[in-house]
Amino acid sequence: MSKVRVVYYLNQFFAGVGGEDRADEAPGVREGTVGPGLALQRALGDQGEVVATVYCGDNYISEHAESALEQVLESVSKYQPDLVVAGPAFNAGRYGLACGQVCAAVQERLNVPTVTGMYPENPGVELYRSQTYIVPTGISAASMAAALGRMVPLGLKLARGERIGLPAEEGYLPRGLRFTDYVEQPAAVRAVAMLLKRLRGEAVETEWPLPQYDRVAAPPPIKDLSKATVALVSSGGVVPQGNPGRMESTFATKWLKYSLAGIDDLTGEEWLSVHGGYDTTRANEDPDRVVPLDVLREFEAQGAIGRLFDSYYVTVGSGAATTTAKRFGQEIARELTASGVDAVILTAT
Amino acid sequence: MRLELASFAARDVRFSDRTRFEDGVLSVDREAVRRLILESGNFEDVAVEIARPGEATRLIHVMDAAEPRFKPGNGSTFPGFVGPRKTVGEGRTHRLAGIAVVSVGEPAAGEPTYWREAIVDMAGPGAQASPFGSTVNLVLDFKPHPRYLDRDQPEAAMHNIMIGSPVAQRYNHAVRAAELKTAAYLARTTEHLEPDTLQVYELAPADPTLPRVVYFLQMNWIDIYGENTDGILPSLIHPNEILDGALVNAVSNHHASTRSCTYLNQNHALIRELYAHHGTGLNFVGVIAYPGAVINEIDQKNMLAEYAVKLARMLRAQGACSSFYGGGHPCVEFMLICQKCEQAGITTVQVMPESYGTPDDPGFVHFVPEAVAIVSAGRATQRVDLPAPSKVIGGREFFDLPGVPTDSVSVPYRYVYGCCHSSGYGRLAARQY
Numbered sequence: 001m002s003k004v005r006v007v008y009y010l011n012q013f014f015a016g017v018g019g020e021d022r023a024d025e026a027p028g029v030r031e032g033t034v035g036p037g038l039a040l041q042r043a044l045g046d047q048g049e050v051v052a053t054v055y056c057g058d059n060y061i062s063e064h065a066e067s068a069l070e071q072v073l074e075s076v077s078k079y080q081p082d083l084v085v086a087g088p089a090f091n092a093g094r095y096g097l098a099c100g101q102v103c104a105a106v107q108e109r110l111n112v113p114t115v116t117g118m119y120p121e122n123p124g125v126e127l128y129r130s131q132t133y134i135v136p137t138g139i140s141a142a143s144m145a146a147a148l149g150r151m152v153p154l155g156l157k158l159a160r161g162e163r164i165g166l167p168a169e170e171g172y173l174p175r176g177l178r179f180t181d182y183v184e185q186p187a188a189v190r191a192v193a194m195l196l197k198r199l200r201g202e203a204v205e206t207e208w209p210l211p212q213y214d215r216v217a218a219p220p221p222i223k224d225l226s227k228a229t230v231a232l233v234s235s236g237g238v239v240p241q242g243n244p245g246r247m248e249s250t251f252a253t254k255w256l257k258y259s260l261a262g263i264d265d266l267t268g269e270e271w272l273s274v275h276g277g278y279d280t281t282r283a284n285e286d287p288d289r290v291v292p293l294d295v296l297r298e299f300e301a302q303g304a305i306g307r308l309f310d311s312y313y314v315t316v317g318s319g320a321a322t323t324t325a326k327r328f329g330q331e332i333a334r335e336l337t338a339s340g341v342d343a344v345i346l347t348a349t
Numbered sequence: 350m351r352l353e354l355a356s357f358a359a360r361d362v363r364f365s366d367r368t369r370f371e372d373g374v375l376s377v378d379r380e381a382v383r384r385l386i387l388e389s390g391n392f393e394d395v396a397v398e399i400a401r402p403g404e405a406t407r408l409i410h411v412m413d414a415a416e417p418r419f420k421p422g423n424g425s426t427f428p429g430f431v432g433p434r435k436t437v438g439e440g441r442t443h444r445l446a447g448i449a450v451v452s453v454g455e456p457a458a459g460e461p462t463y464w465r466e467a468i469v470d471m472a473g474p475g476a477q478a479s480p481f482g483s484t485v486n487l488v489l490d491f492k493p494h495p496r497y498l499d500r501d502q503p504e505a506a507m508h509n510i511m512i513g514s515p516v517a518q519r520y521n522h523a524v525r526a527a528e529l530k531t532a533a534y535l536a537r538t539t540e541h542l543e544p545d546t547l548q549v550y551e552l553a554p555a556d557p558t559l560p561r562v563v564y565f566l567q568m569n570w571i572d573i574y575g576e577n578t579d580g581i582l583p584s585l586i587h588p589n590e591i592l593d594g595a596l597v598n599a600v601s602n603h604h605a606s607t608r609s610c611t612y613l614n615q616n617h618a619l620i621r622e623l624y625a626h627h628g629t630g631l632n633f634v635g636v637i638a639y640p641g642a643v644i645n646e647i648d649q650k651n652m653l654a655e656y657a658v659k660l661a662r663m664l665r666a667q668g669a670c671s672s673f674y675g676g677g678h679p680c681v682e683f684m685l686i687c688q689k690c691e692q693a694g695i696t697t698v699q700v701m702p703e704s705y706g707t708p709d710d711p712g713f714v715h716f717v718p719e720a721v722a723i724v725s726a727g728r729a730t731q732r733v734d735l736p737a738p739s740k741v742i743g744g745r746e747f748f749d750l751p752g753v754p755t756d757s758v759s760v761p762y763r764y765v766y767g768c769c770h771s772s773g774y775g776r777l778a779a780r781q782y
Contacts, residue, residue: 130709166780177708178779180731180762182477187700188618188773191670191724195698196630198722199560199668207778208701208723211711249463249510274510276463277677278645281508318677321710321730349645 004048004159007076008037009086009102011095015055023094025057027071036144040085043145043152048159052079058094061101069105077110083159088117088137088147089124100128107132113158115172117147125173133158133172178208213322228342231309233332235317236283236290236349237275238266247316249276255315255328257335260308264297277318278349290347309341317348351551352589353441355544359448362399362485370538375445377487382531386489391497391523396490398742400451402483404471407738409747409754411467411766412452412521412601414481414612415528417445418594419536426536427529427594429575436574438589443539449484449612450532452524453743454491458498458505459514460521460602462748467605467766468735475735478768478777480613488742489531491524511642512570512600525572525597525611550589550624555632562631563661563695564588564623565671565686567641567679567771570600571609583639583657585664588620591636606729606762606769607675607702613767618774619670619700634664641679654685662693672700672771675729680714691719702769703728703779726770727777729763 012018012025014035030053033041041050054075061068076084084106086099096118103114108131117135118125125134133154137147150171157164167174183190194204222228239247245256266287273283273290288294291312299305313332317325336344358373365376379397386395400406418426424440425432451469456462469481476482497520499505504515512518566586571578573586573595586595596614603609620636627633637660644650661669669690673683683699690697701723706712712728737757744754752758762768768775 164782166782174781175709177782178703178706178712178728179708179782180703180728180777180779182776183778183780184776186618186773186776187724187726187778188622190778191619191698191700191773192622192626192631194722194724195562195668195670195696196626198696198698199562199631204722206721206723207725207780208703208712209781210716210718210720211713213711249461276461276510279509279511279643284508319705321705321707321712323707323710 003046004082004156005080006044006048006050006083006085007079007081008033008040008050008053009072009084009099010035010053010055011098012055012057015053017055023057023059026060027054027056027068027075029054029075036148039145039148040152043148047156048083051081056098058098061098062094065101069101072102073105073109076106081112083155084112084114085151085155086114086116088135088144088151089122090137090141090143091119091122091139093123096122096124097127100124100132103132104128115151115155115158117151120173129173130175130177133175135172222343225305226303227306229307229309229340230296230305230343230345231311231313231336231341232291232293232296233313233344234291234347235315236347237273237314237316238271238283238287238291239274239314241270241272243274247274247314249274249316250318252316252320255313255332257311257313259310260293260312261310263293265294266291275316275318275349290349292345292347309339350439350587350589351549352438352593354548354550354592355441355443356446356546356548357443357539357542358545359445359485361401362448362487364399368535368538370445370542375448375535375538377535382534385530385534386527389523389527391494391527392491393494394492398488398490400471400486400488400742402471402476402485405739406471407741407754408451408453408469408486408488408743409466409741410453410455410743411469411605412454412524413528413598414449414451414610415532416612416615417448417450417532417536418615419443419533419540421540426533427597429572430526430529430597431533434574436590437593437595438587442593443536443544445536445539447484448535449481449486450528450535451481451486451488452491452528453488455493455744457493457517457520458500458502459507460517461507461510461513462602464604465602466748466750466764467608468760468764469766470735470738473736474733475765478733478762478765480767480774487531487535489528490742491527493520511602513602521599521601525599529597550592552633553628555628559630559632560667561634561665562623562668562670563634563664563666564619564636565657565669566636566638567672567674567683568638569603569609569640569642569674569676569679570598572597572599578640579643581640583637583653583660585660586636586638588624588633588636591617591620604675604704604729604763605766606764607704607771609674610767610770613770613772613774618772619672622773623670631668634666637661641674641682642676645678650682650685653682654689657686658689658693658695661690661695666695669695669697670700671697672773673702674771675702675704677714684715684717684720688717688719698722698724700724700726700771700773702726702771706730724773725778725780726773726775727762727768728779729769730761732759732761733765734759
């Protein structure tokens, strides 16, 4: 098997350009190895070859993120690597972010596998763990040889397209990705075994760790609602009869926008819910139960609210991944903000 | 209550001029099965086929599956559907082990199909994932009577998109009745034969120092003794009743991977595992069955959870297994039960199919901090590649999948029938990478 071609990414310090005073150094390239590249080459042995070292100042890459990344990617791609190794960054925050950023970009845009190393509390871990492979290291460069010794076997496996096992087996920090595979025992057997252990007072390891979701802080109240433009947004799936936008009943891939101009009431003759995840009988009798247009028109007439925004935004919440939902939210919020909407009534089901 | 499950190991099913069971082979009079089904008047026609493990056959539009069972003497086989309404779970029950009767076919008027597609491949990765890739299947491909297809009748209107029109509900009931009647007819061939094995299920008095354990079974659209269970209060049920055919799937429109399935309740893996430890590691004291997904108010969900946990407290439970049917709404009451159990000092382990989420998404609809012991039944959004079959039974086109059933397809596991079922039957599990 031919040698794995490796491009090595380092910051200005490890590339031997200079210390903190040279952190503004623009990206550059050296053929072959510099600095810890020697140790990397030693760890690769005859399995791989460090063909080039690409470096950049830590401040430069954080201040010129886009252009610096472009330059780094261009240099990397010239050498047609099978693998990009970055760092390790240990507990250096800016360097960790740079390694994460470079690895994520190489992986996504050049489709070349990447591996880096960081101290588990380096801020780069949380941000980039799912987009590259991060091997845990010690806090300082004293653990360089040991870190590279763990990064190399994993990197070689990635470069050869071999299946990567569980974090504990391969020695990388969990990426927060869940994949399904066959295990030895049926779920029923594992469940009762886990229960017996718990009942004996022994510690157990859950197979599905609880997440930590972002908590959205409530914004300050609207000072004067009688002057506010209010919009209606719903995940309840109420769309015009015939579902002209072809909203999915489950696992929605989009949100839609419908005009409410000139409409005072959502009737079951003209609107329906296509949401596949709840009993829609009552919603279809009177869609205002999900999207309270009738009441908002009354408030508008009374002057309780300034104005109801002309467009209504809708999606179906059934089966949505939080990642998709987050994107929908951001896209809708962007439009609403640009349109000068002050407040949103968000109805779920 | 003592249930004796008399197993007759079947290694093959063959068509013949007379239905009988001999030397591990079930011979089936195809015409007799057709007549049995058509006499109800609910079907225009039914095609009876055999699908064996290893054959390049694909079943699509699967609705339900059942294991052939027959209760001799005073017992009622599939009460409420075949036999008279009386409780089961005692006495002797004959079963043809290794065989499933599988219902497939097109929907009725006003029947939702966005969750209805269900695939069983008899070879390849699909066969490995589905419990029905390793059973010899007698497949019933139903063609509804035209009165179930008339979209203009008032009763074909779909008011509740999840369960479909009254016509669709009646049709699904008719399909279950036909499937179970066939299952009973097949198992009756063993009436006067000696079983290969006899398994006894009985909650015999156990060492009082063993921890008392209950099982919380979350139901979605399951009939108990032929009765609708939507909105019922949580009910104490003997595990033998479940193993003896009291629970029957009622609706076809739910994710294939987690859909309630008559066969998987008859062979409920978690109940059998709890029985396996009864008297040695634990004292199995009963099953609390409750409906999921039919209540939408948080106040009602709280009430349901509190009521279910109250039953466990009345049983003086110290431990609980709790299984999640899948979906969004049911996750809330499922998690509330865990929370209230732990608060009441009942140690809980949860079995969860992972219905939602991309790989980088945690995938929880709802959770409580007490949910610290979860067993994964697989993440149903992950894709699996299914090679092209040489034969397809059940229809010509998929409901909501791109491509055609005769080709190779890449589908999320949620389309593979029974592969992530909450009874814990399968070996698929999601793990943290």
